[in-house]
Amino acid sequence: MLRCSEEEGETDMLSDSHRYFNKAADVLGLSDTIRKILLTPRRSVKVEINIESTTGELLCFTGYRVQHNNSRGPMKGGLRFHPSMDEDHAGALANLMTWKTAVVDVPFGGAKGGIDCDPHEMSEKDLDTVTRLFVEQMKDVIGPTTDIPAPDVNTNAKVMSWIMDEYSKYEGFSPAIVTGKPLDLFGSEGREEATGRGVMNVLAEALGEQGRTFPEITVAIQGFGNVGSHAARLIAEEGARIVAVADHTGGVEKAEGLDIPALIEWVAEEGGVLGFAGGEAFDGPQVITWDADVLIPAALEGAITGDNAGEVQAGIIVEGANAPTTPEAHEILVQKDVLVIPDILANAGGVTVSYFEWAQNLQHYRWELDRVNSELGKVMRKAYRSVRAIADEKQIDMRTAAFVLAIRRVGKAALARRHVETRISFD
Numbered sequence: 001m002l003r004c005s006e007e008e009g010e011t012d013m014l015s016d017s018h019r020y021f022n023k024a025a026d027v028l029g030l031s032d033t034i035r036k037i038l039l040t041p042r043r044s045v046k047v048e049i050n051i052e053s054t055t056g057e058l059l060c061f062t063g064y065r066v067q068h069n070n071s072r073g074p075m076k077g078g079l080r081f082h083p084s085m086d087e088d089h090a091g092a093l094a095n096l097m098t099w100k101t102a103v104v105d106v107p108f109g110g111a112k113g114g115i116d117c118d119p120h121e122m123s124e125k126d127l128d129t130v131t132r133l134f135v136e137q138m139k140d141v142i143g144p145t146t147d148i149p150a151p152d153v154n155t156n157a158k159v160m161s162w163i164m165d166e167y168s169k170y171e172g173f174s175p176a177i178v179t180g181k182p183l184d185l186f187g188s189e190g191r192e193e194a195t196g197r198g199v200m201n202v203l204a205e206a207l208g209e210q211g212r213t214f215p216e217i218t219v220a221i222q223g224f225g226n227v228g229s230h231a232a233r234l235i236a237e238e239g240a241r242i243v244a245v246a247d248h249t250g251g252v253e254k255a256e257g258l259d260i261p262a263l264i265e266w267v268a269e270e271g272g273v274l275g276f277a278g279g280e281a282f283d284g285p286q287v288i289t290w291d292a293d294v295l296i297p298a299a300l301e302g303a304i305t306g307d308n309a310g311e312v313q314a315g316i317i318v319e320g321a322n323a324p325t326t327p328e329a330h331e332i333l334v335q336k337d338v339l340v341i342p343d344i345l346a347n348a349g350g351v352t353v354s355y356f357e358w359a360q361n362l363q364h365y366r367w368e369l370d371r372v373n374s375e376l377g378k379v380m381r382k383a384y385r386s387v388r389a390i391a392d393e394k395q396i397d398m399r400t401a402a403f404v405l406a407i408r409r410v411g412k413a414a415l416a417r418r419h420v421e422t423r424i425s426f427d
């Protein structure tokens with residue numbers, strides 16, 4: 001059901017994202033040249049990282065950073081440590097970050113990068129060394145006002161701390177060089193649950209426009225990691241029934257609603273939902289076509305495809321994961337009148353609180369958790385309403401509308417920064 005290899009998924013992701021971009025560019029009537037300008041990364045940097053490991057072995061890796069667009073501010077995006085990391089992966093993900101930061105209107109562009117290493121096969125000391133060599137080589141192209149990395153697959157708050165420490169050796173105390181840091185090192189309150197909270201916020205807007213409330217709805221969720229578990233907890237706290245949850249170990253369902261805090265505790269101890277006694281087990285992939293009002297794919301890319309989209313029963317899909325819906329599935333869902341809240345809007349809560357972290361770091365000031373959550377809610381709800389307004393005005397689906405909004409914002413900012421004789425419109 002999910003695409004077989006990460007490599008294949010990511011390559012598809014680039015062409016999927018270009019297809020969505022082009023659909024919106026058609027709505028805006030953009031020329032081929034403007035499309036090329038907006039899709040071409042500003043800069044791509046590749047560095048060699050060699051170490052003698054703690055086991056005495058010589059190891060050679062390649063580090064990447066693709067900086068896609070900085071028209072609206074310093075570029076922002078994760079660092080991924082994975083053997084399949086390469087320039088194409090980084091490019092596809094950098095591109096998405098440009099549109100995501102624009103949809104929620106945070107003052108960033110898009111970037112992504114990483115190292116083609118496998119942290120599971122390395123000692124922590126070696127990872128620390130590799131991370132610091134990456135920073136040493138990249139320090140001239142990243143920075144608090146140029147490009148601000150964050151955690152992604154196989155990187156975490158600890159790796160971000162090493163980056164901050166290494167960068168600060170060259171540039172002086174620089175907490176704003178990375179986000180996703182631990183609270184002890186000037187991370188932000190509320191960052192960990194931010195993406196799940198953003199999912200809850202946009203769902204609240206969607207329900208509001210349909211005249212419905214959380215206690216009336218049932219929800220099925222694929223993925224119970226950072227995004228899925230926090231979204232489940234927050235949505236259940238609002239009164240909704242989470243009737244099915246699936247992860248890589250299987251699925252668990254309960255028509256009266258699962259006890260989410262108990263499931264979170266179970267998964268923390270057991271590593272997956274399999275065996276949870278508070279519900280009945282089912283075959284995980286079935287969650288996509290579950291009989292529920294809302295479906296939240298929050299696992300991997302390509303979960304909803306041309307094969308299963310026709311069977312989807314939910315009337316609302318909130319894309320917690322990046323690229324969970326293939327373009328073929330997207331068209332089927334639109335035909336079925338399913339409201340799909342697209343990834344570049346639905347899961348932008350994480351980068352929004354990363355922006356808050358960066359802003360706090362630049363001011364050397366801390367926000368209380370309530371402020372973070374309230375500002376996040378405002379940003380997510382406003383973004384939803386902006387996308388909805390374009391969807392209604394142009395009579396297009398929410399995904400195309402989100403790309404229209406993002407392209408418009410990036411294009412207008414780029415135009416405003418220079419003198420251009422040629423008439424170009426993004427309206």
Ligand code: NAD
Pocket residue numbers: 002195222223224225226227228246247248249272284298299300301320321322323347348350351
């Ligand atoms: P995570 O590693 O914490 O959790 C991933 C979850 O997916 C786990 O529950 C895992 O069991 C499940 N999963 C993996 N393979 C599966 C399969 N074959 N079938 C069903 N479930 C499977 O990851 P996360 O941080 O929650 O990220 C999930 C998605 O959200 C990814 O697409 C990620 O890129 C995206 N995302 C995350 C954030 C964030 O802040 N964490 C922000 C934006 C987007």
